[in-house]
Amino acid sequence: MKREKSEERKGRSGLWKRTAGLKACVVLLFGSAFLCHCARQGAPQGGPKDSLPPVVMWAQPAFNTTNFNGKRIYIAFDEYVQLKDQQKEFFTSPAMKNKPTLLVKGRGVQIDITDTLKPNTTYALNFGSSLCDNNEANPLNGFRYVFSTGPEIDSMFMSGYTVDAYTKDSVSKTLLFFYDAADSAFLRKPYLALNDAQRPDSVPAFDSTLFTVKPAFIARAENNGIFIAQNLKPIDYRVYAFEDTNSNFTYEPGVDKVGFLEGVYNPASLPDFLAWFDTTRMYMSAEPQIYLRMFLDKTFQRQNLSSSKRPLQHKVEFYFGAANPRIDTLVLEGIDSARIITEYVTRGRDTINLWLNVPSEQLPDTIKGRITYWKHDSINQLQPVTQQLALAWKYVESKEEIKEREKQEREKERAERAGETYTPPEKPNPFKYDLKAKGDVNPEENISISFDYPIVEMDSARISLIRYGEGEDRYRVKYNLRQDTLDMKRWILSAAWTAGQKYELVIPDSVFLNVAGERNDSIKSDFTIMSPEKFGTLTVNVKGKTEGACYVLQLLNEKNALLQEKKYVRSGVYTFRFVAPGNVKLRIIEDVNANGEWDSGDLLVHRQPEQVEIYVPESGDELIVMKANWDIEITVDMARLFRPFAVEDIRRQLRKQEMVRLERLAEERKKKMLDQQQKQTQQMNSSSAGAFNPTGGFN
Secondary structure (H helix, E strand, O other): OOOOOOHHHOOOOEEEOOOOOHHHHHHHHHHHHHHHHHHHHOOOOOOOOOOOOOOEEEEEOOOOEOOOOOOEEEEEEOOOEEEOOHHHHOEEEOOOOOOOEEEEOOOEEEEEOOOOOOOOOEEEEEEEOOEEEOOOOOEOOOEEEEEEOOOOOOOEEEEEEEEEOOOOOEOOOOEEEEEEHHHOOEEEOOOOOOOHHHOOOOOOEEEOHHHHOOOOEEEEOOOOOEEEEEEEOOOOEEEEEEOOOOOOOOOOOOOOEEEEOOOOEOHHHOOOEEEEEEOOOOEEEEOOOEEEEEEEOHHHOOOOEEEEEEEEOOEEEEEEOOOOOOEEEEEEOOOOHHHEEEEEOOOOOOEEEEEEOOOHHHOOOEEEEEEEEEEEOOOOOEEEEEEEEEEEOOOOOOHHHHHHHHHHHHHHHHHHHOOOOOOOOOOOOOOOEEEEOOEEEOOOOOEEEEEOOOEEEEOHHHOEEEEEOOOOOEEEOOEEEEEOOOOOOEEEEEEOOOOOOEEEEEEOOOOEEEOOOOEOOOEEEEEEEOOHHHOEEEEEEEEOOOOOOOEEEEEEEOOOOEEEEEEEEOOEEEEEEEEOOEEEEEEEEEOOOOOOOOOOOEOOOOEOOOOEEEOOOOOOOOOEEEOOOOEEEEEEEHHHHOOOOOHHHHHHHHHHHHHHHHHHHHHHHHHHHHHHHHHHHHHHHHHHHOOEEOOOEEO
């Protein structure tokens, strides 16, 4: 067994070679547990509460039993235990048709096997976090019981990492399905694609492995996205991962994120990896050998009208199960179709809002109607169906409105008792808007005004934009007011701005009329167009992987919020102007189909999601420090950034994430300690303030 002595690996429990047995690790972990157990027995009453998981004492049959042919297993612990969330946490590898039954008996757990076991097979009973002590529910994370129905225990290992393909965040608790490469089902069927020109002439293969074949081995990633698959065979595997959202151990397209690897992987051919026990998380962790990018496959979603409701008097919402629903007819009784404004909320048009441009008094409490659309049937074929609609709406007072009404009722009663005339206060205008034109304004952002409802009438000639000059000088400025192409309730006001100048925007009352029949009160806003000297400039020299390769550049802040974006980027020079001082990141999408946005993957045709990477310079820090009146220039070599997967890159990324996490934990501990010290000081001061003074009573 190899050992590393570098500072980077200090404190880790050891190196697992691909052929290393599980026994050494088990002995190490259980030995530590026994030591903790001894210390726990001697803990005095009234001391700190028990924070240690239960310790295994013995098992019958013993761990790693070969030629197993029994039906019952008993595992004894040093204390009484309980089982929590066993339906979600407990699983067997390979899967059994009938799950074993678990029963807490005495200071142990009894496992009864009701399925017929396969010959010459290594089985692992994975308890996850379900085994806990009875008092404080401390979980024994990652506990496994392994046996074989043959003469040998499979002893190969494979480690990996599951990560969200777009955000690059770890995906926790994913299930890993390992298939014998010889058993994977690749069914050749016609592929009906919207853009067949991008498909090869030959009929592509459909990968139906996750739907038609039982896995030879199952593992589960921990909360940090790392998994260690133990007890594998030295054979070629196809590896898949999915986020088991509904805890049913079944991949559900469109619900669960999924990831897959190209080709096959043999644990006997992979390099060694380092594994250790994470004492802060209380489970095993490892350096990954393989890397799965997880994505939500929306190409396989079933089409149906999942929900229809009327949250507002003038608004109807439709939610469909899949993108781009085909709607033949939509009728709302008593409402002219010309008075219905359609808003597609999402890119895939699976969420649709209907705004009713009808006077409130003409809208019934329940609008009846019907919709005919194409829905997937039981065999996944699209068929037209007609569904009746009953869209009810009832006005419900908010807590604030109830309080205000009750207040007015009390004031009215008080006035009547005094013989006075009660005059109710004027009701506030329900017309709502959000005007982004206050304080300092970025000259490239323009002015935006958003409304709660679509605008149906607008007298824009009454709007005035004034620029302040020297002294009392005022200048009317020409402007352009247009509707946002992505959000029909948002309008953009642009002009030829002068940097460093102050402006005034005046919108008189009743300029806007929305679908609810509401008109605006007068609006006035003062703002200043910021001087370029207050911003920084970031210039990006792009070196494409190939001539014509396309990318999307996204400038983010430290919290990954999008600041600026440039689409359809090819080799050349691109400039982000008016970048506020602070730390930013540059996220880059490899836009394979040149559509200006990130595209997810497709499991059936084995198309991976488009790659997303954060630019990291040679210094190793992904944050770019922007300062006022500074010009920063960087060069991004796309061939280097999007080079094939390298284990060392992932390990470096994980080390950095771990360092950030540990720093955050240290800060939390420091804050907790300071809070405790402050509390103790306050208690001491309080005690001394009330202490008896023998010369003069109490202090």
